[in-house]
Amino acid sequence: MSTHRTNIPNSLNEHWMPFSANRDFKKNPRLITGAKGVYLKTHEGNTLIDASSGLFCNPLGHGREEIAEAVSKQLRELDFVLPFNQGFGGSFELATRIAKNTPDDLNKIFYTICGSTAVDSAIKIAMAYHTSKGNKKKFRFVGRDRGYHGMNIGGLSVGGFNNYKEMCKSILMPGVQHMRHTFLPEHKFIEGQPDTGAEIADDLETIANKFEGEIAACIVEPIAGSTGTLIPPKGYLNKLRKICDKHEILLIFDEVITGWGRTGSAFAAQEFGVTPDLMTMAKATTNGVVPMGVVAARDGIYESIVNAAPDGAIELFHGYTYSGIPVAVAAALAVQDIFEKEDIFKRVKEMSPYFQDALHSLKDLDCVESIRGYGMMGGVDIRMKDKPGKAGFQIYKASYANGVNFKATADALVLAPPYICEKKHIDEIFDKLRKSIIQYMKQ
Numbered sequence: 001m002s003t004h005r006t007n008i009p010n011s012l013n014e015h016w017m018p019f020s021a022n023r024d025f026k027k028n029p030r031l032i033t034g035a036k037g038v039y040l041k042t043h044e045g046n047t048l049i050d051a052s053s054g055l056f057c058n059p060l061g062h063g064r065e066e067i068a069e070a071v072s073k074q075l076r077e078l079d080f081v082l083p084f085n086q087g088f089g090g091s092f093e094l095a096t097r098i099a100k101n102t103p104d105d106l107n108k109i110f111y112t113i114c115g116s117t118a119v120d121s122a123i124k125i126a127m128a129y130h131t132s133k134g135n136k137k138k139f140r141f142v143g144r145d146r147g148y149h150g151m152n153i154g155g156l157s158v159g160g161f162n163n164y165k166e167m168c169k170s171i172l173m174p175g176v177q178h179m180r181h182t183f184l185p186e187h188k189f190i191e192g193q194p195d196t197g198a199e200i201a202d203d204l205e206t207i208a209n210k211f212e213g214e215i216a217a218c219i220v221e222p223i224a225g226s227t228g229t230l231i232p233p234k235g236y237l238n239k240l241r242k243i244c245d246k247h248e249i250l251l252i253f254d255e256v257i258t259g260w261g262r263t264g265s266a267f268a269a270q271e272f273g274v275t276p277d278l279m280t281m282a283k284a285t286t287n288g289v290v291p292m293g294v295v296a297a298r299d300g301i302y303e304s305i306v307n308a309a310p311d312g313a314i315e316l317f318h319g320y321t322y323s324g325i326p327v328a329v330a331a332a333l334a335v336q337d338i339f340e341k342e343d344i345f346k347r348v349k350e351m352s353p354y355f356q357d358a359l360h361s362l363k364d365l366d367c368v369e370s371i372r373g374y375g376m377m378g379g380v381d382i383r384m385k386d387k388p389g390k391a392g393f394q395i396y397k398a399s400y401a402n403g404v405n406f407k408a409t410a411d412a413l414v415l416a417p418p419y420i421c422e423k424k425h426i427d428e429i430f431d432k433l434r435k436s437i438i439q440y441m442k443q
């Protein structure tokens with residue numbers, strides 16, 4: 001009999017856990033044995049409220065019957081299709097439905113496996129676009145400090161977490177430049193978009209002038225998520241757009257976290273009124289239950305690449321075995337149905353002020369250094385203790401013990417509850433979080 005259903009495995013030794021303190025975990029394991037709605041069950045029989053939608057993955061809550069049904073039906077009817085030069089109806093239907101939600105003419109939908117592969121695909125599409133225009137000099141990409149774009153080499157290169165890059169710095173993409181991040185000292189407890197800081201976008205102008213004609217694309221998360229929710233200053237994204245237009249630089253929005261309603265609009269692009277040329281998404285696309293990533297491209301980008309290739313030839317030498325596999329498509333279509341039926345983005349808009357008030361109520365706690373938030377996402381910086389990350393990890397563990405689950409990046413607590421949360425759930429999250437922070441302060 002398969003052992004993967006037992007609550008406590010016989011051995012914890014063989015599974016090398018990703019992004020984890022393996023030795024610490026194996027001494028004190030935290031196993032999740034079940035999930036329904038906004039709650040998780042632990043192997044010790046405790047209940048946790050999910051304050052981070054898994055990892056920004058499950059905004060519709062856990063254990064959605066409609067998604068489970070769609071996935072299981074799909075597996076029985078058609079489990080796999082060779083994705084190159086053949087297909088099945090579902091992936092085309094899903095592309096049409098995604099394109100209805102993306103802004104303006106971002107109507108061409110390229111499937112990948114996850115957020116990292118979406119970012120690396122967007123980088124390649126940008127290169128293919130400039131090549132199709134005969135622009136072979138453009139090879140540089142611009143990212144931003146504190147940006148996170150996944151763990152593949154492209155995303156790592158444009159990302160702005162230096163400690164993640166250290167071990168492979170000799171094999172990163174050449175020519176990448178970074179802008180400064182947008183978090184200024186005066187933004188510490190601001191609700192929503194800061195009024196100051198739009199001029200930081202001029203970093204792109206400086207880089208574009210220095211490397212005139214060489215910049216292929218600039219990639220940013222509209223709200224930097226993994227780094228602890230850095231909200232773009234008013235006018236900042238518009239400025240980036242203008243500079244990109246002036247220098248024929250493609251603008252890529254990485255909406256792996258902000259996509260599918262987190263801000264209250266389908267995408268942050270619409271929320272902030274700025275249309276990129278390429279947009280990545282993943283996570284909530286399938287409510288996190290089957291891996292899937294997506295790149296949405298402007299019609300003109302697709303046409304330029306496709307028309308540059310000889311008739312009958314493959315136009316873009318790129319794709320994955322699991323690009324748009326039936327089971328991921330089935331989950332994503334079920335998610336689209338729920339978004340529409342439950343008018344989910346409107347719900348986020350309505351619940352956001354309550355969430356934001358609760359988030360900012362932590363301001364009085366002595367060790368809280370900064371709070372930022374937008375829509376149904378928030379970041380809380382805890383004052384560093386001894387070394388970076390220790391405070392965040394300790395509060396995360398105390399919170400787990402007190403019944404609330406979320407992710408900490410270094411000393412930033414990253415909060416992003418499911419959209420289906422009711423006010424009482426938000427109260428529960430912040431009551432438990434406050435208790436955990438106070439406990440930590442007394443240690």
Ligand SMILES: Cc1ncc(COP(=O)(O)O)c(C=O)c1O
Nearest residue numbers: 114115116148149150254256257
């Ligand atoms: C903005 C952004 N881009 C890319 C990724 C990478 O996604 P994945 O872990 O699915 O590869 C993430 C993951 O958190 C992300 O937040």
